[in-house]
Amino acid sequence: MIYPKPADGQSYLINSNNYRQLHQVAEVEPNAFWLDMAKRLDWMQFPTKSGNWQFQKPVSIKWFEDGVLNICANCVDRHADSTPDKTAIIWVNDQGTITTYISYATLLKEVNAMAFSLQNLGVQKGDRVIIYMPMIPEIAYAMLACARIGAIHSVVFGGFSPESLAGRIQDCGAKVVVTANEGIRGGKLIPLKANVDKALLQVAQVKKVLVVNHTSTNVPMVEGRDVVYAPNYNQAVVPEPINAEDPLFILYTSGSTGKPKGVLHTSGGYLTYASLTHQWIFDCKYDDIYWCTADAGWITGHSYVIYGPLANGATTVMFEGVPNYPNPDRLWKIIDDLKVSIFYTAPTAIRSLMQAGDEWLQTTSRQSLRVLGSVGEPINQEAWEWYYHQVGKAQCPIVDTWWQTETGGILITPLPGVHDLKPSSATQPFFGIQPVLLDEQGHEINDNSAEGRLALKASWPGQMRTVYGDHGRFEETYFSQFPGYYFSGDGARRDDDGDYWLTGRVDDVLNVSGHRLGTAEIETAATLDHSIIETAVVGFPHAIKGEGIMVFAISASHTTHNLEELKAIIKNTIRSQIGPIASPDEIYIVKGLPKTRSGKIMRRILRCIARSEFEKIGDVSTLAEPSVVDHIIGIVCAKT
Numbered sequence: 001m002i003y004p005k006p007a008d009g010q011s012y013l014i015n016s017n018n019y020r021q022l023h024q025v026a027e028v029e030p031n032a033f034w035l036d037m038a039k040r041l042d043w044m045q046f047p048t049k050s051g052n053w054q055f056q057k058p059v060s061i062k063w064f065e066d067g068v069l070n071i072c073a074n075c076v077d078r079h080a081d082s083t084p085d086k087t088a089i090i091w092v093n094d095q096g097t098i099t100t101y102i103s104y105a106t107l108l109k110e111v112n113a114m115a116f117s118l119q120n121l122g123v124q125k126g127d128r129v130i131i132y133m134p135m136i137p138e139i140a141y142a143m144l145a146c147a148r149i150g151a152i153h154s155v156v157f158g159g160f161s162p163e164s165l166a167g168r169i170q171d172c173g174a175k176v177v178v179t180a181n182e183g184i185r186g187g188k189l190i191p192l193k194a195n196v197d198k199a200l201l202q203v204a205q206v207k208k209v210l211v212v213n214h215t216s217t218n219v220p221m222v223e224g225r226d227v228v229y230a231p232n233y234n235q236a237v238v239p240e241p242i243n244a245e246d247p248l249f250i251l252y253t254s255g256s257t258g259k260p261k262g263v264l265h266t267s268g269g270y271l272t273y274a275s276l277t278h279q280w281i282f283d284c285k286y287d288d289i290y291w292c293t294a295d296a297g298w299i300t301g302h303s304y305v306i307y308g309p310l311a312n313g314a315t316t317v318m319f320e321g322v323p324n325y326p327n328p329d330r331l332w333k334i335i336d337d338l339k340v341s342i343f344y345t346a347p348t349a350i351r352s353l354m355q356a357g358d359e360w361l362q363t364t365s366r367q368s369l370r371v372l373g374s375v376g377e378p379i380n381q382e383a384w385e386w387y388y389h390q391v392g393k394a395q396c397p398i399v400d401t402w403w404q405t406e407t408g409g410i411l412i413t414p415l416p417g418v419h420d421l422k423p424s425s426a427t428q429p430f431f432g433i434q435p436v437l438l439d440e441q442g443h444e445i446n447d448n449s450a451e452g453r454l455a456l457k458a459s460w461p462g463q464m465r466t467v468y469g470d471h472g473r474f475e476e477t478y479f480s481q482f483p484g485y486y487f488s489g490d491g492a493r494r495d496d497d498g499d500y501w502l503t504g505r506v507d508d509v510l511n512v513s514g515h516r517l518g519t520a521e522i523e524t525a526a527t528l529d530h531s532i533i534e535t536a537v538v539g540f541p542h543a544i545k546g547e548g549i550m551v552f553a554i555s556a557s558h559t560t561h562n563l564e565e566l567k568a569i570i571k572n573t574i575r576s577q578i579g580p581i582a583s584p585d586e587i588y589i590v591k592g593l594p595k596t597r598s599g600k601i602m603r604r605i606l607r608c609i610a611r612s613e614f615e616k617i618g619d620v621s622t623l624a625e626p627s628v629v630d631h632i633i634g635i636v637c638a639k640t
């Protein structure tokens, strides 16, 4: 099924009149194209250089390298000058009882005050600051304040455990943490400051903790270390001149091996890309009320709640709560209340609201909507159709945007005024983006109707520059399997029209409710308790989460725990090591795992079992112990 582009396509910023020409310039003269796009920002010194990159080792990626700018000045000051009264942020609290409109003038005042506080705590250009906060305006102030003084922020999602937080603090060498006493999500209190306290028992380097009092709860404060945030509005902090290639932030993300990686993004290229893609893909114009439901702790929150929209002087909505609290009409009510015109969310939210039933849509009109977006995982056809017909009443194009923490911004997506829509297809590359499909040997598959590994053969300004503190890991992870390409880790198919259909990860990375988790990371966590000697983790299709987590575990022979106790131990250890987002959906205690004779776990076999695709298991005779396969099938089937 194809949904043709809107007949009134000319009213879109990018439409059939200007698309072809822009596309051609971006393809033929990418450096000139991107330098031209960089003009959308205010520079203290406009760059003369555009892209300067190589994907062969030693991998090096630079954009606008002789340019100087300040990211905060671009997101705040220039709009506070030109449109001081325009609303920058509309914040809605968890209960839905408070809606706060924050103008660009107020945003400047607040960000300035936060920057002053950070400076008082000794934060200087280049220092790393951990931000562990709920979705309240202060998280935006803290990020922008770091950008103002040239500090590098690393936001850690509030759902991560103290152990995960400690690992990130240690890896980036932060000396300052900004947090809140508590967060509130779906009516539940989240003990953020208590989590920070626990994390700091493990890492000694943090000198100061800045605490925003969000709820009325008093939390213990460590004398000399912890400071309650009290904004001082009387001191001006001048935006620091920042080189385009100076780091803006580090964001940790899971890969197929080892600890989460600190994805490093720099300044000029990142903001050019986030702002351009935000404006053109969502067709965001002056009067739009734009709402992306992502938490600021993820890349989507960075690029499309904060940096992109604010760089464009847009009005961006920040919501503290969750889609189904107190009821599954929560998002639709906010859309009506605020007259949201552009709405961007994740398939997992769409599926859970779809499951809650259409009656939750009946009391709202959603008349203000004109563009819908999806991100985080492939959106299945049924969810797409429901989003399009029920939520958008067949009036709003859906942009299914494919991208990653590493890419900084959207790479493959329809443009609402240009492309025909195909449910479940992310369709076409954005301007200047050159995706390829590779076969297992790394050859480009050039015909349409092909399926392969999705890689990029040219850089773009929003691309990550390195893994913080480990450039070798950056090269190894993304550029070694297919030299000369950036390999995304995703599989994709291209149809006869050249449209891309993402088929999911081809590595050991799970995508659970749009959250990325490495199987290795979960396995390591699960074996920390001495009752468990080995585990293997695989994903399986899950109606709401997209992918669920299945753990196969071998218990220690000495354990006296029964099966239910062992399962509880595994669940609790994973939750405390990583956080509730990594909670397993199914756990099986087994006697052995399918391994090759050299000891490698055959996760492929476990994946077949997890999906009940027994016929795909194939020949198991080369396994060290072939009989374990039947044993595991027996255990899994006994449950179902």
Ligand code: PRX
Binding pocket: 253, 299, 300, 374, 375, 376, 377, 378, 379, 400, 401, 402, 403, 404, 405, 406, 426, 488, 489, 490, 502, 504, 505, 511, 514, 515, 516
């Ligand atoms: O597998 C792809 C999936 O999410 C992965 C990136 O996850 P993360 O870095 O956490 O960033 C999520 C938000 C950008 C990708 O490798 N993914 C993201 N968007 C889509 C998607 N898969 C299919 N279609 C999408 N639109």
